[in-house]
Amino acid sequence: MKEQDCFRRFLFEELGVRGEWVRLQDSWQEAKQHQRLSDTVQEQLGQALAAVVLLSATIKFDGSLILQAQGTGALKTLVAQSTHDRKIRGLARSDGEVTNGLLSEMMGDGRLVITVEPAKGEPYQGIVSLAGSKLADVIISYFSQSEQLETRVWLFANETHAAGLFLQELPVQESYKADWERITMLANTVTKDEMLSLDSEEVLYRLFNEEKVRLFEAEPVVFECGCSRKKIESTLLALGREELEDILQELNSIDVACEFCGKKYSFDKVDVENLLSGQTVEKPSQTHH
Ligand SMILES: [Zn+2]
Numbered sequence: 001m002k003e004q005d006c007f008r009r010f011l012f013e014e015l016g017v018r019g020e021w022v023r024l025q026d027s028w029q030e031a032k033q034h035q036r037l038s039d040t041v042q043e044q045l046g047q048a049l050a051a052v053v054l055l056s057a058t059i060k061f062d063g064s065l066i067l068q069a070q071g072t073g074a075l076k077t078l079v080a081q082s083t084h085d086r087k088i089r090g091l092a093r094s095d096g097e098v099t100n101g102l103l104s105e106m107m108g109d110g111r112l113v114i115t116v117e118p119a120k121g122e123p124y125q126g127i128v129s130l131a132g133s134k135l136a137d138v139i140i141s142y143f144s145q146s147e148q149l150e151t152r153v154w155l156f157a158n159e160t161h162a163a164g165l166f167l168q169e170l171p172v173q174e175s176y177k178a179d180w181e182r183i184t185m186l187a188n189t190v191t192k193d194e195m196l197s198l199d200s201e202e203v204l205y206r207l208f209n210e211e212k213v214r215l216f217e218a219e220p221v222v223f224e225c226g227c228s229r230k231k232i233e234s235t236l237l238a239l240g241r242e243e244l245e246d247i248l249q250e251l252n253s254i255d256v257a258c259e260f261c262g263k264k265y266s267f268d269k270v271d272v273e274n275l276l277s278g279q280t281v282e283k284p285s286q287t288h289h
Helices: 026-032 039-056 103-107 135-146 177-187 192-197 200-208 229-239 241-250 269-282
Strands: 006-012 017-024 063-071 075-083 087-094 110-118 124-129 151-157 162-169 213-215 253-257 264-268
Touching: 006 200, 017 026, 017 039, 017 177, 017 200, 026 039, 026 087, 039 063, 039 075, 039 087, 039 103, 039 135, 039 151, 039 162, 063 103, 075 103, 103 135, 110 135, 124 135, 135 151, 151 177, 151 192, 162 177, 162 192, 177 200, 192 200, 200 213, 229 241, 229 253, 229 264, 229 269, 241 253, 241 269, 253 269, 264 269
Parallel strands: none
Antiparallel strands: 006 017, 006 213, 017 162, 063 075, 063 110, 075 087, 110 124, 151 162, 253 264
């Protein structure tokens, strides 16, 4: 059976190098089915989803990890999110036609923000400039800023699959520079075709058949949107009473569809009134003199 929607870690035991491999199929289809994306934009979103899965296994957290790229180019936004147990979702927004090219051309000036939202406690962020020819380059520069460990990332996506490969040197006393060079040089020969069509064992065998690689058990990746009526309610509340009442003057209800999963949420006048009065109970308005 083919490995799909699957994440695996591996280790070069004698070399002080660790790795990760991911390939998405059904989760990739589900993640993009509620969005109309051109092939070019789709490729970027698939890469971002593969990247967030790789990151989810590299950064320690319990909650959500969000990778968000925002730029001034035709490709405006890329969002990919993974929980610690690898439930993923993502979205892309563009304005006009996005011409396939370097990431810095498609997205223009901008930045990549990596946010960890722990289940308990305060969120924290890492920010890196979008300057780079590919998303993988931006992720690599994120690691060279945040951890002082050599890291390499390869990301690929097409209509049917998204895949990623990750290598990082282990924090060891004596650095095995020659080994690291050799392993990354071998990994650099990986092709998009291989990554999108082969299982992890086949990929690792093709790249590193002369090396001793320990491959760990497969872990599943699934599409799951964490949206809820409660979260939509807080978004509506943030608009404020005036804005909500304006909308309800023209429409009988406020209908919101989740951008990630397409789920529809409807709020009629009574719902909105309840929402607003609930807010008043929680946060009594203050009069300033
Ligand atoms: Zn949703």
